[in-house]
Amino acid sequence: MGTITTFQTTRRIVMGAGAIAKLGEEVRRLGGKRVMVVTDPGLAGTGLVDKVEDLLKRERIAFARFSDVEADPSYETAVRASEKVKEFKANVILGLGGGSAQDVAKVSSILATNTGGVSTMFGIDLVPKPGLKLILIPTTAGTGSEVTPIAILSDHHEKLKKGIVSQYLFPSVALLDPELTLGLPPSITVATGMDALIHAVEAYTSVNATPMTDMLAMQAITLVHGSIRTAFANGGDIEARSKMMEGSMLAGMAFANAGVTAVHAFAYPIGAEYHIPHGVANSIMLVPVMEFNMLGNIPKFANLAGMLGENVAGLSAREAALKAVEALRQLSKDLQVPARLSAFGVKDADIPGLAQGVMKVTRLLANNPRLLRLEDAERIYRCVL
Incomplete structure (x- = not known):
């Protein structure tokens, strides 16, 4: 008998120079009314996050920002992000940045809809149910997080990185615009x-x-x-x-x-x-x-x-x-x-x-x-x- 394999990936990918202009349209398509932007302080300091949020303003979409994502983010950061998501009553999460911001956005999405805490989700297929609608916008060409069902968080107590692997970590939309990477050092x-x-x-x-x-x-x-x-x-x-x-x-x-x-x-x-x-x-x-x-x-x-x-x-x-x-x-x-x-x-x-x-x-x-x-x-x- 032949080997049986499976293949899965993000269901919708919008890609090309200038693709960021499609953001409002994609949020609307998902029924987005309140968006939490998850990013890092370095990117926020460049003004790029402001430009992305301006696209939401033009569509009269309410938004808030969580910009405390550090490099190699801890699971505590993901928990704080999810708390902000719940407080703002967001129904769409936008992960903007490199792999760290995207992974925190992913985890905050599932923490917003699941009980039990992040420690119960480390491993494979341990997330009980889907998270909030999620749009991922990479600003580096590296992690590929926008098309993976994986999020990696640091456990500083055990000095290890731990992974959550779940189909529910695939975003609803991956939006890839190479122009966002032009300023990378x-x-x-x-x-x-x-x-x-x-x-x-x-x-x-x-x-x-x-x-x-x-x-x-x-x-x-x-x-x-x-x-x-x-x-x-x-x-x-x-x-x-x-x-x-x-x-x-x-x-x-x-x-x-x-x-x-x-x-x-x-x-x-x-x-x-x-x-x-x-x-x-x-x-x-x-x-x-x-x-x-x-x-x-x-x-x-x-x-x-x-x-x-x-x-x-x-x-x-x-x-x-x-x-x-x-x-x-x-x-x-x-x-x-x-x-x-x-x-x-x-x-x-x-x-x-x-x-x-x-x-x-x-x-x-x-x-x-x-x-x-x-x-x-x-x-x-x-x-x-």
Whole structure:
């Protein structure tokens, strides 16, 4: 018998330069009368949030703002956001920003309609019923959160990042406008763009990959790898920004169904403990984890080399797979990605505890193409110490 697979994604996607102008129309289509805008203070300081809210004003749609979302947001932040949602009696939530703002918007949506508290929802399919109508507007090309049923929150007590996975976290609408990313500084362009590329690479090499997720991941890799250097060097290039945003979305669709693997499992403990930005943490761990994982699926890694622009003519599958790893190493160098954990205060004595944290991320390690042991985790961390 053949393998039975499922695929799910956001039901409505509005995308293209200038698409933000459709916001009022989309809110009205959902029956929105009172909108809670969930964002972060940095974005609020740029004036972009004001411009988005002006679009709601023109449609005479009441709105309020929650702008206290921090990087790697805690579950307490999501609870506070949900309290604001209830207080304002919002019937639509608008998540505006990067992955952190979108994830808090997602969780505040389900907390507004479910009882039991956020701690009861960590895990897979533990959200009892749908949340409020949700519109997600990414301002980075990275997380793909607008097309995933996943929200990641930090538990500072356990020094871990925890995930909620539920069909009820898919937004009603994803609105993608690459013009919103034109002002991103190079460092954020790289951190978020590498996150998108890693989503695609991990989805492609996941043990749960399917022909459909492979198709999405391959196109995402082609788009992001082919445009990230330009977006980094010339942030005003709208064509590069458009390809980055499309690639990020496709990568999100791929990993939402195939899953990510050990790169993310390694990134979570160092992100929670040392507050290393998620995209940077992933980028630091990418090459050593790919070197380790390569033996788990040499044919796929060999194919990956071609997607990354490497000439593999005449090479064996193993030689081509190594070319993929080297291509990712060179990309990190070109984009000036931080290379060492020690730059963030990590010490050798910290490695055993961090490695134990990796082994707790069983949801992701189950997707990994190679069995990972505790001693492997320690060795991989030390490769980039």
